[in-house]
Amino acid sequence: MENKFGKIKAVLFDLDGTLYLDGVIIGNADKTLDILRKKGVKIVFLTNNSSCTDDEYGKKLARLNLYKQGDFICSSLTVAAEVMKEDKKVGKIYPLATGEVTRYLLKKGYNIANKGEEYTADTVLLTFDKELSYDKIVIANRLIAGGARYIATHPDKVCPAKYCSIPDAGSFIALFKESNGRDPDIIIGKPYPYMAEYVAQKLSTDNEYMLMVGDRLYTDMAFGINAGLKTALVLSGETTFNDYEKSGIKVDAVIKSVDELAEYF
Numbered sequence: 315m316e317n318k319f320g321k322i323k324a325v326l327f328d329l330d331g332t333l334y335l336d337g338v339i340i341g342n343a344d345k346t347l348d349i350l351r352k353k354g355v356k357i358v359f360l361t362n363n364s365s366c367t368d369d370e371y372g373k374k375l376a377r378l379n380l381y382k383q384g385d386f387i388c389s390s391l392t393v394a395a396e397v398m399k400e401d402k403k404v405g406k407i408y409p410l411a412t413g414e415v416t417r418y419l420l421k422k423g424y425n426i427a428n429k430g431e432e433y434t435a436d437t438v439l440l441t442f443d444k445e446l447s448y449d450k451i452v453i454a455n456r457l458i459a460g461g462a463r464y465i466a467t468h469p470d471k472v473c474p475a476k477y478c479s480i481p482d483a484g485s486f487i488a489l490f491k492e493s494n495g496r497d498p499d500i501i502i503g504k505p506y507p508y509m510a511e512y513v514a515q516k517l518s519t520d521n522e523y524m525l526m527v528g529d530r531l532y533t534d535m536a537f538g539i540n541a542g543l544k545t546a547l548v549l550s551g552e553t554t555f556n557d558y559e560k561s562g563i564k565v566d567a568v569i570k571s572v573d574e575l576a577e578y579f
């Protein structure tokens with residue numbers, strides 16, 4: 315396995331269940347990242363979680379000794395913002411988003427529906443809104459039912475948490491599907507390929523020189539395979555080896571945790 319990933323220029327890491335769990339880093343993930351950096355590999359932190367901005371992620375990852383200068387952070391929120399820029403159907407946005415994320419979108423120059431003029435929006439952006447309220451659900455539902463452009467940052471139904479998984483954007487998508495029959499027009503995050511295209515473009519590399527490392531088969535590994543990346547499944551999070559064998563999905567490497575990754579470079 316020595317040098318199996320020797321040609322890899324960038325490693326895209328999932329966060330929860332791959333680099334940390336409940337805010338505690340897994341094994342010696344920080345030291346493994348240092349080994350890869352020394353070999354000239356670009357470290358990319360890739361998350362579907364759109365409940366906060368990349369700046370906030372940078373601070374959190376730096377506190378865990380994972381983020382170092384020169385690393386790259388990419389969330390489904392960043393890429394959604396890029397995709398919306400190119401989308402001619404996106405005019406005024408009604409975001410299902412935290413205040414922090416809404417401020418980020420305003421700073422990026424997006425036209426956000428002000429309070430009182432929500433029904434003039436032509437687009438609903440559904441993110442992992444940890445400040446979701448019934449009023450917001452009612453407004454978004456009416457807009458979606460009325461034919462608004464409907465963009466979701468990611469499809470994850472739940473997010474890992476200490477006592478019990480918490481409802482994530484995919485659960486909100488299911489709520490609107492039940493309520494008005496529509497699915498999003500676009501979903502940005504893993505397993506869809508938008509984030510891979512974005513990272514490859516930003517790092518001026520090709521998908522075949524990128525490796526996706528993650529703990530979920532149907533998001534992380536499916537994303538890597540869909541986008542033509544190399545793939546490494548870690549068993550430190552959601553997936554057991556038995557799940558992997560039963561899935562029929564074929565990845566390039568199965569490892570206990572990221573600590574084993576250095577052996578492949």
Ligand SMILES: [Mg+2]
Nearest residue numbers: 328330331529
């Ligand atoms: Mg994960």
